[in-house]
Amino acid sequence: MKRTAIYTISFTAHCESGLHIGGSQDELTIGGSDNPVIKNPETRQPYIPGSSLKGKMRGELEKQLGRFGGQNKDRPCGCARDECPICRVFGAHMNTRSKLGPSRVIVRDGRPLTGVRIENKTENVINRQTGAAQHPRSNERVVEGTEFSIQIVLQVFDLDNSFSYTDTKRNTHQGGGALQAVVADGLRLVQMTGLGGGTSRGSGAVRFHDFKLDGAPWKHWSA
Numbered sequence: 278m279k280r281t282a283i284y285t286i287s288f289t290a291h292c293e294s295g296l297h298i299g300g301s302q303d304e305l306t307i308g309g310s311d312n313p314v315i316k317n318p319e320t321r322q323p324y325i326p327g328s329s330l331k332g333k334m335r336g337e338l339e340k341q342l343g344r345f346g347g348q349n350k351d352r353p354c355g356c357a358r359d360e361c362p363i364c365r366v367f368g369a370h371m372n373t374r375s376k377l378g379p380s381r382v383i384v385r386d387g388r389p390l391t392g393v394r395i396e397n398k399t400e401n402v403i404n405r406q407t408g409a410a411q412h413p414r415s416n417e418r419v420v421e422g423t424e425f426s427i428q429i430v431l432q433v434f435d436l437d438n439s440f441s442y443t444d445t446k447r448n449t450h451q452g453g454g455a456l457q458a459v460v461a462d463g464l465r466l467v468q469m470t471g472l473g474g475g476t477s478r479g480s481g482a483v484r485f486h487d488f489k490l491d492g493a494p495w496k497h498w499s500a
């Protein structure tokens with residue numbers, strides 16, 4: 278197995294609503310939010326963990342391709358089949374016999390482009406019997422309009438030459454182009470469904486823009 282290319286896909290994530298990606302309970306402070314956002318411990322600035330974006334891309338692609346749940350129940354796909362875009366690009370989950378090689382993508386943490394404001398969104402829990410609001414919870418959110426700079430590093434191996442992928446726009450790609458098309462579809466699906474917590478209640482709408490592949494416009498993105 279030989280690596281034949283390494284690409285860097287860079288882009289900006291624009292928050293179209295408040296964004297809540299939960300931090301650890303260690304960050305709880307007296308008088309603070311019940312549910313803080315994750316922050317860099319040095320700078321105290323919120324960021325988008327690469328693992329959050331990668332996990333969401335993978336989960337959405339699994340749903341799209343009919344590989345969500347199934348034989349693995351609630352676990353990620355680990356089929357390691359030659360034709361599986363999930364196992365090839367993100368790694369075959371818990372499958373030590375996979376011959377597909379390592380995960381092709383490295384998703385870097387998204388760093389804020391400007392100083393970030395944080396809001397507290399209070400949500401009531403409604404008693405379904407009486408309709409009364411009870412014990413409100415406060416959730417920290419990065420405010421709408423915040424932008425983060427993100428990079429995804431994509432590795433191509435010689436064993437990807439035979440891999441083909443038909444994207445959600447019904448275009449078929451081969452080799453390294455097919456890997457890029459999987460990444461583009463994953464990001465497109467995250468853009469449609471949202472990122473972080475509370476997406477069913479109005480949080481986490483993101484729009485991706487300003488894509489570059491090694492500094493040049495990226496032809497796999499047009500959305």
Ligand SMILES: [Zn+2]
Pocket residue numbers: 344354355356357358361362363364365
């Ligand atoms: Zn698989």
